[in-house]
Amino acid sequence: MAAAADRLFLLRASPASCAPPSRRPGGFSQQPQRLSFPSPGAAGMRRVAVACSASPGTGAGGKEEGEGMTYKDAGVDIDTGAELVRRIARMAPGIGGFGGLFPFGDHFLVAGTDGVGTKLKLAFETGIHDTIGIDLVAMSVNDIVTSGAKPLFFLDYYATSKLDVDLAEKVIKGIVDGCQQSDCALLGGETAEMPDFYAKGEYDLSGFAVGVVKKDEVIDGKNIVEGDVLIGLPSSGVHSNGFSLARRVLEKSGLSLNDQLPTNDGMATTVGEALMAPTVIYVKQVLEIISKGGVKGLAHITGGGFTDNIPRVFPSGLGAKIFTAAWEVPPVFRWIQEVGKIEDAEMRRTFNMGIGMVLVVSKEAADRILEDTHEPNRAYRIGEVIRGQGVQYV
Numbered sequence: 001m002a003a004a005a006d007r008l009f010l011l012r013a014s015p016a017s018c019a020p021p022s023r024r025p026g027g028f029s030q031q032p033q034r035l036s037f038p039s040p041g042a043a044g045m046r047r048v049a050v051a052c053s054a055s056p057g058t059g060a061g062g063k064e065e066g067e068g069m070t071y072k073d074a075g076v077d078i079d080t081g082a083e084l085v086r087r088i089a090r091m092a093p094g095i096g097g098f099g100g101l102f103p104f105g106d107h108f109l110v111a112g113t114d115g116v117g118t119k120l121k122l123a124f125e126t127g128i129h130d131t132i133g134i135d136l137v138a139m140s141v142n143d144i145v146t147s148g149a150k151p152l153f154f155l156d157y158y159a160t161s162k163l164d165v166d167l168a169e170k171v172i173k174g175i176v177d178g179c180q181q182s183d184c185a186l187l188g189g190e191t192a193e194m195p196d197f198y199a200k201g202e203y204d205l206s207g208f209a210v211g212v213v214k215k216d217e218v219i220d221g222k223n224i225v226e227g228d229v230l231i232g233l234p235s236s237g238v239h240s241n242g243f244s245l246a247r248r249v250l251e252k253s254g255l256s257l258n259d260q261l262p263t264n265d266g267m268a269t270t271v272g273e274a275l276m277a278p279t280v281i282y283v284k285q286v287l288e289i290i291s292k293g294g295v296k297g298l299a300h301i302t303g304g305g306f307t308d309n310i311p312r313v314f315p316s317g318l319g320a321k322i323f324t325a326a327w328e329v330p331p332v333f334r335w336i337q338e339v340g341k342i343e344d345a346e347m348r349r350t351f352n353m354g355i356g357m358v359l360v361v362s363k364e365a366a367d368r369i370l371e372d373t374h375e376p377n378r379a380y381r382i383g384e385v386i387r388g389q390g391v392q393y394v
Helices: 078-091 119-126 132-147 165-181 243-253 271-276 283-291 305-313 331-340 344-350 363-372
Strands: 003-008 095-097 100-104 107-114 150-160 185-193 203-214 229-234 295-300 318-322 355-361 380-387 391-393
Touching (some): 119 132, 119 271, 132 150, 132 283, 150 283, 229 363, 243 271, 243 331, 271 331, 305 355, 331 344, 355 363
Parallel strands (some): 318 391
Antiparallel strands (some): 107 203, 150 203, 229 355, 229 380, 295 355
């Protein structure tokens, strides 16, 4: 029998955001509204996020020596995950966006949920638990901000076989930090103690975020046209996707998490520090850019990388051309690719390659954004919208 403890907190927000539903203009509908979003089009969200591991002893998925490693070899099949999304969409039409939209008066509530995948394995091995909560918050709030929504509140789920209060406190501290970075309230959560379910000292996490955006300010990609510009916002590293493959590479490298990261341009960073760098929370930077106009679409670069995520925001008949020399790929990705002998196409469909958020903007807005952004919130002109489909790399 699982023991569960609810954690409820007072939401501290403006009077308007705290008003009960009956005080909201127009009340709310009982059913989610179907929106005319670009393909796959959705009022609901279902992002492919598969995190699993190959069986012990399989090495790099049974590859012969010298062959390049793949995400599928490491136990994660993105295509299988996409097939599940297609089947769910048949049961719940409208699934497929980065966040789910629910009509609420003249606003939409935008919701997202996620975890941090097998990055947790490295948290257990490194003992770095105070930033994994930032990753958890980031994965959801970065999703819902792609609709132009400001995050309102966040809830978490923490599960373990035997509750270690000191350890759990470190994890929750990271969640609190993530909520502060995204300017949203930690509204509540659940702590589940489930004997015999997890290995000693291990835990699992899930997060849930809700934001709000005016109906006439929703960013849905429908106005994207050929010639629009792709602006990339830098990542801090691997973020929270691709760790099943990254851990296989680490195993193959023969390095420990305490060893210095090779190819790190002379900077003293351990492998563990590089891999555990917390996910960037883009909320404040993105909302500021949106407020100045010209933003037509946003893509959070998570599982599926550039190849699968950028096309999700385009109307039918449009694709992306990416200028791969427009930014410097961080050393951790160069190390992963070199050790794993991973092909470029596989890297670009697994990792963010140094760009964690992509904005699709008008040419006029692109010039302004690039002029206004400076370190540490630098932005890059990484590509353009073209006729066709998918993503081309040049």
